[in-house]
Amino acid sequence: MSFSISELQKLHDFACNLARRAGEYLRGDQSRRRQAQTLATREKLNSVDLVTAADEGVEKLIRDAIFAEYPSHAFIGEESYSAGEEKRFLLKDGPTWIVDPIDGTVNMVHMFPMTAISIGFCIASIPTVGVVFAPFLGGHGTLYSAINHPEGGAWMSEYGITGPITNLPIISPPPPLPKDAPKGCLFFGEWGKDRRDSPQSNLTKKSTNFVNMATEIGGRGGKGGMVHGIRSLGSSTMDMVYVASGQGDIMFEAGCWEWDVCGAMAILLQTGGIVVDSNPPLGISDTEPIPMANLGGRRYLAIRACSTDEDGKLPRTQQEALVREVWKRTERLNYERPM
Amino acid sequence: MSFSISELQKLHDFACNLARRAGEYLRGDQSRRRQAQTLATREKLNSVDLVTAADEGVEKLIRDAIFAEYPSHAFIGEESYSAGEEKRFLLKDGPTWIVDPIDGTVNMVHMFPMTAISIGFCIASIPTVGVVFAPFLGGHGTLYSAINHPEGGAWMSEYGITGPITNLPIISPPPPLPKDAPKGCLFFGEWGKDRRDSPQSNLTKKSTNFVNMATEIGGRGGKGGMVHGIRSLGSSTMDMVYVASGQGDIMFEAGCWEWDVCGAMAILLQTGGIVVDSNPPLGISDTEPIPMANLGGRRYLAIRACSTDEDGKLPRTQQEALVREVWKRTERLNYERPM
CATH class of the missing domain: 3.40.190.80 (D-Maltodextrin-Binding Protein; domain 2)
Known part of the structure; x- marks a missing residue:
């Protein structure tokens, strides 16, 4: 199965919008917490492996939207995987969405802003569309995204949905690695x-x-x-x-x-x-x-x-x-x- | 010497504006770097102790502005201290500005956004006004500030100079510390x-x-x-x-x-x-x-x-x-x- 660049662009834009919607959900959740002063957490592996209702809520929001738009695509999500029996690597060659509703749950519990929604899309096991949205990093959140394709691109957006975007890598062309690397890295x-x-x-x-x-x-x-x-x-x-x-x-x-x-x-x-x-x-x-x-x-x-x-x-x-x-x-x- | 709350408010607003101006300077500098792909650095202690022209430029910008507005106040800045002979603790009881033009110089060299301009103001050796501006954290930068005074306050601003502000601490009243702290911290x-x-x-x-x-x-x-x-x-x-x-x-x-x-x-x-x-x-x-x-x-x-x-x-x-x-x-x- 192959996708044209315009199909990939459509998938990319869909995933960006979805990540921003999930971010809105999390910001709403955090603002309720600022009032309630508590966040219910559950431990998975031990006291530092946490899951919140928000993790599950965001995963459902993303999964439902993907199933509605792309019912034939496969879906792998952290929370459904953790709750299930099957622990092998589930990725098949067909179009597959791989989603972490909240990476950095411990940070989110402490309101430290290094928390991200990660939406990846694979074809033939190759990450082809990627969206990472950090909803608490800056007032509008920070969105990184790319289409991995010769006619694709990679971008950073820090000013909300209508604001200017920055092409990635941030310095282009990127500098050589330091001569004595890892020194200087x-x-x-x-x-x-x-x-x-x-x-x-x-x-x-x-x-x-x-x-x-x-x-x-x-x-x-x-x-x-x-x-x-x-x-x-x-x-x-x-x-x-x-x-x-x-x-x-x-x-x-x-x-x-x-x-x-x-x-x-x-x-x-x-x-x-x-x-x-x-x-x-x-x-x-x-x-x-x-x-x-x-x-x-x-x-x-x-x-x-x-x-x-x-x-x-x-x-x-x-x-x-x-x-x-x-x-x-x-x-x-x-x-x-x-x- | 004592300062009224309205005098402190004026000092606070002056320091916030100054930190934002210094941030503009750094953003301009970074955007030139994105074109030039290089940043001249000098080593201080060793290869991880760096100083850039921007450190010195920002310190001068801040020092000049403070001397113009408050010529009777003392000033301690990282770069002038490092360049000088005197290594004792220089703080006296009078009104004193203590400034780090760029904290996180290594991060800035790598364009990792955890870089801050820090402006503190002490009276009788007590930090009384504080401004920390991270110009690369979010599109508009993130500004933290406070007036340490019974009628003062503490704030975070993530949307630029005219945007909404958040009172600090971010959850108010703040939750108790975890019962078994440091566990859970x-x-x-x-x-x-x-x-x-x-x-x-x-x-x-x-x-x-x-x-x-x-x-x-x-x-x-x-x-x-x-x-x-x-x-x-x-x-x-x-x-x-x-x-x-x-x-x-x-x-x-x-x-x-x-x-x-x-x-x-x-x-x-x-x-x-x-x-x-x-x-x-x-x-x-x-x-x-x-x-x-x-x-x-x-x-x-x-x-x-x-x-x-x-x-x-x-x-x-x-x-x-x-x-x-x-x-x-x-x-x-x-x-x-x-x-």
Whole structure:
């Protein structure tokens, strides 16, 4: 099945409007909370894995609208997935919507504005339309979107539905990656929900990874990366969208799911970024091409778009070199897909 | 010297307008960068301690405007301080402006929007007027401000100069702190610029603190805090302003300076939050009152405003109890004031 650019444009505009409607819903919900001073939450995995009535309400709003407009398309949503029995990767080759009604639920509970509605649309398992709307970021919210297609584009809108838009990446053409990257890069990663205290836990390994990336060059037995900064926003959707837009360089995250990244990934791919597995494939050599991440693989290492550098190194060459430098400095994380 | 509320209101409005003008300057600068694709930076301490021409340009803009309007007031600015010889704490009792032209310079270089202009005004060493403007956060920027005075107030503006404003704290009255705090809290902290690899370095201690705060209750030899999340934004001004507004619970940061926190501290104090030393005073007992932070002390632990809880525990009692819980879980950091 193939879609023309004008069909994709229609899908894109539909998804943007839908994300803005979902954002209105959340803003209404938050403004009621400002009066009521409480928000009912339910725990999923543990006390930091929360679901609110708003998560479920927004997912229903989005699912109902998609079914009404595109009854033949498949739908994967975080809340229906979490409530169901089937934990395998459900993506098929047909047109499929992959939706996170609220990424950053903990932030929303605390009214910290790094919360996003993520709507992705895949064809043949490739993120093709992506919309990420952060309804609390600025008075009008901030909307990122893209059509991943040779005649497509990627955009940011910060002034509401009728306001001006910014083409992405935010600097175009994007600058080359820093010569000694990861030194000089802005690195995004999350602490996550696995909080077990043990030497092999994901929490322990993630903290090792962060310290390695932050430490001066030469430190940590050669693993010091001297990145410009480590940022943890509490939303892997927002982490990836900042890398997609060129407002950051590296996103390293594991434990999240396809609905957390599908929308942002469409934007990243369209701007010229790459996403690979955050664990290096076993036995990969230093020279062979690096395969792209499996959308359902739960481990993502994203690198922003860049231009050919002054030595003539192509973007993909710089990006893959940076991936190998990050892999050298990070421990393998224990997130797998339920089979 | 005392100021009437109407004089403070005038100072507040002047500082808000000045912060917006400085924001316009930065937005102009960024839009030129989007074309030129480069930003000249200079290193201060090391490759992550950057200063741009914009830092110095904005500081001059703010300093000149203040000298023109209030020639008798003192002025402390980050860039003039860094360029000077005198490293002692310069604050005197008279009316003094304390300004960070750009907090989050690394973010600005990468176009990540957590960058703020901070303008604080002290009387008798007390932050009395505070303005924090994040010019890239939303299309119109986001402005936080307060007059710390019984007849004052605290506000957030996200829609530009003529748009609606939100009273702070964002939920009013603010909810009590979580019963088992720090469990359930949103915690803000930064990795900082000290990247040395040694067991006693600030980097090592900060990472220990973050892991302790994140780990499940009972883990880490009883130090596990099971916070809802750890957020690192790359701007201590923004960290503190989110706690001031009630969009976060705890800010733990050391190594920054009075200009990074003075503006946000005025907002925090007005909303009912507290700021203490992030290192516990030596020998302090479990029951004596906790002294407030020294504005020039370079170590800050801020707790958001809260209301009396259902057991009748007063706000200050809850806040001090939470401070002690954070102190138990964190190592003393090595930041001192040059004498």
